[in-house]
Amino acid sequence: xxxxxxxxxxxxxxxxxxxxxxxxxxxxxxxxxxxxxxxxxxxxxxxxxxxxxxxxxxxxxxxxxxxxxxxxxxxxxxxxxxxxxxxxxxxxxxxxxxx
Amino acid sequence: xxxxxxxxxxxxxxxxxxxxxxxxxxxxxxxxxxxxxxxxxxxxxxxxxxxxxxxxxxxxxxxxxxxxxxxxxxxxxxxxxxxxxxxxxxxxxxxxxxxxxxxxxxxxxxxxxxxxxxxxxxxxxxxxxxxxxxxxxxxxxxxxxxxxxxxxxxxxxxxxxxxxxx
Numbered sequence: 246x247x248x249x250x251x252x253x254x255x256x257x258x259x260x261x262x263x264x265x266x267x268x269x270x271x272x273x274x275x276x277x278x279x280x281x282x283x284x285x286x287x288x289x290x291x292x293x294x295x296x297x298x299x300x301x302x303x304x305x306x307x308x309x310x311x312x313x314x315x316x317x318x319x320x321x322x323x324x325x326x327x328x329x330x331x332x333x334x335x336x337x338x339x340x341x342x343x344x
Numbered sequence: 345x346x347x348x349x350x351x352x353x354x355x356x357x358x359x360x361x362x363x364x365x366x367x368x369x370x371x372x373x374x375x376x377x378x379x380x381x382x383x384x385x386x387x388x389x390x391x392x393x394x395x396x397x398x399x400x401x402x403x404x405x406x407x408x409x410x411x412x413x414x415x416x417x418x419x420x421x422x423x424x425x426x427x428x429x430x431x432x433x434x435x436x437x438x439x440x441x442x443x444x445x446x447x448x449x450x451x452x453x454x455x456x457x458x459x460x461x462x463x464x465x466x467x468x469x470x471x472x473x474x475x476x477x478x479x480x481x482x483x484x485x486x487x488x489x490x491x492x493x494x495x496x497x498x499x500x501x502x503x504x505x506x507x508x509x510x
Binding site for chain 2: 246248249250251252253254255256257258259260261262263264265266274275276285286287288289290291292293294295298299301302303305306309310315316339340
């Protein structure tokens with residue numbers, strides 16, 4: 246995935262990826278990535294967990310605004326299950342301008 | 345649809361997958377490409393790219409017989425109609441993703457963000473790969489199919505892409 250990401254970024258489109266395999270992402274070095282220590286097959290969360298999915302998607306979009314160094318890899322603080330997601334998506338603001 | 349033992353292993357013993365990745369020498373990179381975001385997100389057309397093996401039922405499935413994977417991709421519409429899509433990917437347990445594709449490809453969530461005005465719009469097409477790629481398929485991915493997808497995203501005048509694995 247990081248390899249695909251690099252090719253897209255190289256051709257002038259800003260990219261962000263969500264990863265659940267930190268070692269692989271460290272090796273591939275995509276431009277921007279968010280790491281979650283979550284089970285394989287669940288990068289945006291659980292089936293039907295709308296707020297959990299929205300939290301990760303909004304974090305990804307916000308990273309396009311906040312990350313400024315090529316190769317930035319940030320660990321998201323969210324726990325897989327023991328986390329209250331209600332209200333979290335609303336707290337993630339996407340309305341800052343691009344720098 | 346039952347996951348294989350390898351699938352189970354990678355899903356339940358994360359350090360095994362991490363160790364596999366540590367030996368994945370073919371992909372180590374030095375320099376990092378960079379393109380800054382050019383406009384506010386509220387004006388951006390956003391596309392999703394998944395490596396979770398999602399495809400439409402009338403598209404050819406990903407090749408599961410080749411041990412080194414399948415570097416090809418499938419174009420997806422912005423809305424996946426129930427019964428018109430599936431997942432072909434033997435290397436992860438995709439039963440949950442079949443129950444709700446948004447856990448690997450959050451098109452519904454992206455549409456909600458567009459409706460709320462938080463992003464400009466959802467791109468007219470999205471792209472799907474099968475993320476288990478090795479050997480000679482790596483240069484085919486980086487030299488051919490990934491650049492093709494980049495070209496299609498450019499043609500669609502996409503402003504930002506969000507990628508996610510299985």
